[in-house]
Amino acid sequence: xxxxxxxxxxxxxxxxxxxxxxxxxxxxxxxxxxxxxxxxxxxxxxxxxxxxxxxxxxxxxxxxxxxxxxxxxxxxxxxxxxxxxxxxxxxxxxxxxxxxxxxxxxxxxxxxxxxxxxxxxxxxxxxxxxxxxxxxxxxxxxxxxxxxx
Numbered sequence: 144x145x146x147x148x149x150x151x152x153x154x155x156x157x158x159x160x161x162x163x164x165x166x167x168x169x170x171x172x173x174x175x176x177x178x179x180x181x182x183x184x185x186x187x188x189x190x191x192x193x194x195x196x197x198x199x200x201x202x203x204x205x206x207x208x209x210x211x212x213x214x215x216x217x218x219x220x221x222x223x224x225x226x227x228x229x230x231x232x233x234x235x236x237x238x239x240x241x242x243x244x245x246x247x248x249x250x251x252x253x254x255x256x257x258x259x260x261x262x263x264x265x266x267x268x269x270x271x272x273x274x275x276x277x278x279x280x281x282x283x284x285x286x287x288x289x290x291x292x
Contacts, residue, residue: 151202151209152235157212157280159199165252166210170237172203186215194218223281231284234275239288242272246286253279263287 156162166172180186180191182198187195196217203210207229225232239245273287 151211153211153213154282155213155215155220155280157214159201159212160213161253163201163203165205166212169248169252170205172205172210173233175202175204175209177201179249192218225281227283234283234285236285236287239286242274242286242288242290243286246274246276249276249284249286254284255279257283260290268286 152232163174167174176202180200183196186197187193194217195215198214198216200214203212227234237245240289246254246256246260254276256277257277260274263269263271263273268287271287272290273285276284276286278284
């Protein structure tokens with residue numbers, strides 16, 4: 144039996160085309176595949192969500208990291224009420240050279256700062272700025288970088 148490995152990180156999105164533009168345009172991922180589910184009952188069977196129907200799935204990759212982006216048709220979505228302090232909440236980190244420019248670029252893809260950049264005073268990121276950007280779909284991108292220009 145092969146060794147266990149992480150295959151992809153799944154992310155449910157409200158608009159697949161917009162999220163693909165973010166992953167390819169801002170983060171440098173490449174689209175590996177776009178498809179409809181092969182087995183229309185698999186999503187409900189695997190997730191346990193009765194009546195779940197996925198419109199389209201896309202796989203994007205950069206190096207060893209692959210995201211599976213899913214856009215559902217049914218059931219109607221509910222925006223996640225989870226806060227960063229709640230169990231089950233997830234985010235990913237983007238390290239940048241110019242934090243203000245990255246925040247500006249991310250805003251064009253539906254991300255908004257939770258608050259202004261925080262000056263990090265101690266630890267491995269001392270002297271840099273950090274902030275969370277929340278996407279309208281409910282997930283967050285942590286951005287850490289220099290103050291910019």
